[in-house]
Amino acid sequence: xxxxxxxxxxxxxxxxxxxxxxxxxxxxxxxxxxxxxxxxxxxxxxxxxxxxxxxxxxxxxxxxxxxxxxxxxxxxxxxxxxxxxxxxxxxxxxxxxxxxxxxxxxxxxxxxxxxxxxxxxxxxxxxxxxxxxxxxxxxxxxxxxxxxxxxxxxxxxxxxxxxxxxxxxxxxxxxxxxxxxxxxxxxxxxxxxxxxxxxxxxxxxxxxxxxxxxxxxxxxxxxxxxxxxxxxxxxxxxxxxxxxxxxxxxxxxxxxxxxxxxxxxxxxxxxxxxxxxxxxxxxxxxxxxxxxxxxxxxxxxxxxxxxxxx
Amino acid sequence: xxxxxxxxxxxxxxxxxxxxxxxxxxxxxxxxxxxxxxxxxxxxxxxxxxxxxxxxxxxxxxxxxxxxxxxxxxxxxxxxxxxxxxxxxxxxxxxxxxxxxxxxxxxxxxxxxxxxxxxxxxxxxxxxxxxxxxxxxxxxxxxxxxxxxxxxxxxxxxxxxxxxxxxxxxxxxxxxxxxxxxxxxxxxxxxxxxxxxxxxxxxxxxxxxxxxxxxxxxxxxxxxxxxxxxxxxxxxxxxxxxxxxxxxxxxxxxxxxxxxxx
Numbered sequence: 001x002x003x004x005x006x007x008x009x010x011x012x013x014x015x016x017x018x019x020x021x022x023x024x025x026x027x028x029x030x031x032x033x034x035x036x037x038x039x040x041x042x043x044x045x046x047x048x049x050x051x052x053x054x055x056x057x058x059x060x061x062x063x064x065x066x067x068x069x070x071x072x073x074x075x076x077x078x079x080x081x082x083x084x085x086x087x088x089x090x091x092x093x094x095x096x097x098x099x100x101x102x103x104x105x106x107x108x109x110x111x112x113x114x115x116x117x118x119x120x121x122x123x124x125x126x127x128x129x130x131x132x133x134x135x136x137x138x139x140x141x142x143x144x145x146x147x148x149x150x151x152x153x154x155x156x157x158x159x160x161x162x163x164x165x166x167x168x169x170x171x172x173x174x175x176x177x178x179x180x181x182x183x184x185x186x187x188x189x190x191x192x193x194x195x196x197x198x199x200x201x202x203x204x205x206x207x208x209x210x211x212x213x214x215x216x217x218x219x220x221x222x223x224x225x226x227x228x229x230x231x232x233x234x235x236x237x238x239x240x241x242x243x244x245x246x247x248x249x250x251x252x253x254x255x256x257x258x259x260x261x262x263x264x265x266x267x268x269x270x271x272x273x274x275x276x277x278x279x280x281x282x283x284x285x286x287x288x289x290x291x292x293x294x295x296x297x298x299x300x301x302x303x304x305x306x307x308x309x310x
Numbered sequence: 311x312x313x314x315x316x317x318x319x320x321x322x323x324x325x326x327x328x329x330x331x332x333x334x335x336x337x338x339x340x341x342x343x344x345x346x347x348x349x350x351x352x353x354x355x356x357x358x359x360x361x362x363x364x365x366x367x368x369x370x371x372x373x374x375x376x377x378x379x380x381x382x383x384x385x386x387x388x389x390x391x392x393x394x395x396x397x398x399x400x401x402x403x404x405x406x407x408x409x410x411x412x413x414x415x416x417x418x419x420x421x422x423x424x425x426x427x428x429x430x431x432x433x434x435x436x437x438x439x440x441x442x443x444x445x446x447x448x449x450x451x452x453x454x455x456x457x458x459x460x461x462x463x464x465x466x467x468x469x470x471x472x473x474x475x476x477x478x479x480x481x482x483x484x485x486x487x488x489x490x491x492x493x494x495x496x497x498x499x500x501x502x503x504x505x506x507x508x509x510x511x512x513x514x515x516x517x518x519x520x521x522x523x524x525x526x527x528x529x530x531x532x533x534x535x536x537x538x539x540x541x542x543x544x545x546x547x548x549x550x551x552x553x554x555x556x557x558x559x560x561x562x563x564x565x566x567x568x569x570x571x572x
């Protein structure tokens with residue numbers, strides 16, 4: 001545990017340093033560039049990375065499925081539909097409302113998933129099937145939106161789906177902050193309850209956990225974290241899958257250790273993925289979603305072959 | 311001494327057809343009660359109904375020390391009644407001692423660290439089931455029978471007055487099964503009420519003090535094993551096959567097997 005924390009701390013500190021000085025003009029960039037472009041970008045990467053990692057970590061326990069990610073609840077599809085619709089309509093909204101529309105779509109989709117799954121009365125597999133249904137529904141609507149979009153808007157939609165950390169100022173970081181706090185605090189306070197979910201609903205109930213209620217609250221916490229992150233940076237995938245599984249190997253499955261370490265791990269992965277996205281085809285940037293998908297695809301395959309349990 | 315009382319207790323997955331109905335029994339001191347009966351007779355549903363799990367409907371009364379169990383709040387109930395299902399999932403990435411420590415959940419806050427008392431209780435529980443040597447092994451690296459012992463230890467670490475066990479001896483070898491029933495007997499002597507479903511009466515020796523016989527969701531008999539097993543051909547009728555029931559001497563262990571003659 002200590003070794004992992006030290007490694008992650010070193011990686012995050014070096015990630016911050018490298019990120020601060022990566023980009024046009026490198027070390028010699030003016031102070032304004034560092035303060036208003038690079039520093040908020042770093043803070044955004046840290047917040048969104050930890051939010052997505054913790055969201056995945058929570059969902060894997062609550063749904064008792066090692067392949068669960070924030071997108072299992074239909075979050076990506078929901079955000080894609082609302083963002084796609086706003087881009088297609090060409091409505092000029094204040095930037096805050098643009099972020100909020102992505103978050104609102106994500107939260108509406110997870111609510112729909114929850115109701116389709118019988119409000120937690122069914123077992124967790126019902127919830128996963130409902131999530132798949134909502135994802136398919138959202139994907140079809142998004143296809144329809146894309147088909148109806150003129151080429152210029154289509155590019156915008158596709159670009160949004162790839163995720164984006166480029167910021168000017170602290171608006172997006174401040175937007176994400178309340179979601180981060182509202183999701184992270186209950187998740188951290190409920191780490192013992194998450195441990196109980198690992199032993200199945202019956203054991204958890206017998207040990208005093210109101211599984212229906214706790215599952216609902218923890219799903220809300222996960223949806224708030226992922227919804228906030230998706231609104232701020234777009235539907236960046238795989239962090240919620242890669243980070244919890246890697247951390248589980250390093251610090252074990254006790255959520256009292258796993259959850260905080262995953263938050264740190266998510267921040268580190270997002271930071272470094274962002275650094276690479278700015279280096280690979282420098283001076284241009286590769287969308288961070290592309291980097292993480294290239295990493296996440298093989299990782300998913302690895303999980304499929306290794307068949308991890310929870 | 312705790313007192314567990316069931317009056318016309320019924321439980322099932324559907325309001326209209328209860329899987330087990332009208333069970334009445336009173337257990338007034340520490341004892342081991344074996345719940346036996348054919349597959350589908352309602353043994354497991356009875357245990358789940360006692361804890362009113364989500365999705366289970368119940369009617370009738372069930373009280374512990376005159377307090378209605380279903381009116382207790384969950385943490386109070388978890389502090390008094392523990393339960394081990396037939397085959398709970400084995401959490402990966404946890405060592406045996408960490409798995410046992412999960413049983414301390416009702417006695418502390420959700421996020422707090424394990425106290426030295428918790429760790430001592432968990433180690434003692436592992437020792438009681440003869441699995442202390444597994445303490446630092448990961449639960450996904452041990453055998454099914456060993457996992458069963460670890461889960462049993464986690465139930466013991468909950469330190470309750472009542473323990474409900476669904477097929478506790480399944481997947482245990484002869485030695486561990488004998489050890490398990492001996493342990494349950496010892497716990498009963500300390501005043502703990504134990505109710506365990508089982509298909510293998512003979513594996514339990516003479517560990518149980520009472521027997522509840524279920525068939526098609528109905529309670530056919532409840533009482534001392536001698537009275538239940540001596541009832542004329544009751545087991546043969548319930549299992550729909552000739553059964554032999556004998557008690558060995560000098561320790562009084564029960565031998566039950568299909569076929570043969572008394």
